[in-house]
Amino acid sequence: AQSVTQLGSHVSVSEGALVLLRCNYSSSVPPYLFWYVQYPNQGLQLLLKYTSAATLVKGINGFEAEFKKSETSFHLTKPSAHMSDAAEYFCAVRKGGNEKLTFGTGTRLTIIP
Amino acid sequence: GAVVSQHPSRVICKSGTSVKIECRSLDFQATTMFWYRQFPKQSLMLMATSNEGSKATYEQGVEKDKFLINHASLTLSTLTVTSAHPEDSSFYICSTQRDSTDTQYFGPGTRLTVL
Numbered sequence: 329a330q331s332v333t334q335l336g337s338h339v340s341v342s343e344g345a346l347v348l349l350r351c352n353y354s355s356s357v358p359p360y361l362f363w364y365v366q367y368p369n370q371g372l373q374l375l376l377k378y379t380s381a382a383t384l385v386k387g388i389n390g391f392e393a394e395f396k397k398s399e400t401s402f403h404l405t406k407p408s409a410h411m412s413d414a415a416e417y418f419c420a421v422r423k424g425g426n427e428k429l430t431f432g433t434g435t436r437l438t439i440i441p
Numbered sequence: 442g443a444v445v446s447q448h449p450s451r452v453i454c455k456s457g458t459s460v461k462i463e464c465r466s467l468d469f470q471a472t473t474m475f476w477y478r479q480f481p482k483q484s485l486m487l488m489a490t491s492n493e494g495s496k497a498t499y500e501q502g503v504e505k506d507k508f509l510i511n512h513a514s515l516t517l518s519t520l521t522v523t524s525a526h527p528e529d530s531s532f533y534i535c536s537t538q539r540d541s542t543d544t545q546y547f548g549p550g551t552r553l554t555v556l
Binding site: 362364369370371372373374377418427428429431432433434 | 445447483484485536547548549550
């Protein structure tokens, strides 16, 4: 079975500092990997996705993630945090050919002024 | 990304009543829609996969007679919570996708509070 693990349910960074949100996956076949962001009382917005093309994926709002097969990781980064980045972030995995998404438990990002 | 709407955005009802939530795919015809439930400070849990013109596929532990799903058209799926109880209070989110290789696009969610 496929799954994702997000290390750190809460992450706090200062405004302007590097954002690093961790995601590790387990999958018996090459997966599709996603990062979504959720603002309070809203649905999920796709930040970026990996679909076996380039291992470094650039998304919206300055976020990017790197697929590392050797580490089974897909960590999300942003060089400089902005106050508007404060939200809940979810990593998700989908096995190729399967429609279902499996979500991690989420990481709440707080930005310190 | 695609636009997905949900209605209502928020609903409060009395215990024992039924509540219908609509999910509309506004940008494309979606043969498949998904319904998720999210409890406070938790992740999304898939409830069921809704397929146009056929019965929904429910995840293990989800009562199909309590959570009725109707995918009446390629742009509309509805979730009806029947005989709602306080433990059904949650945030319900739908998503759509064009095909099995596509990204899922999520609606804004519906917050259900059962008194």
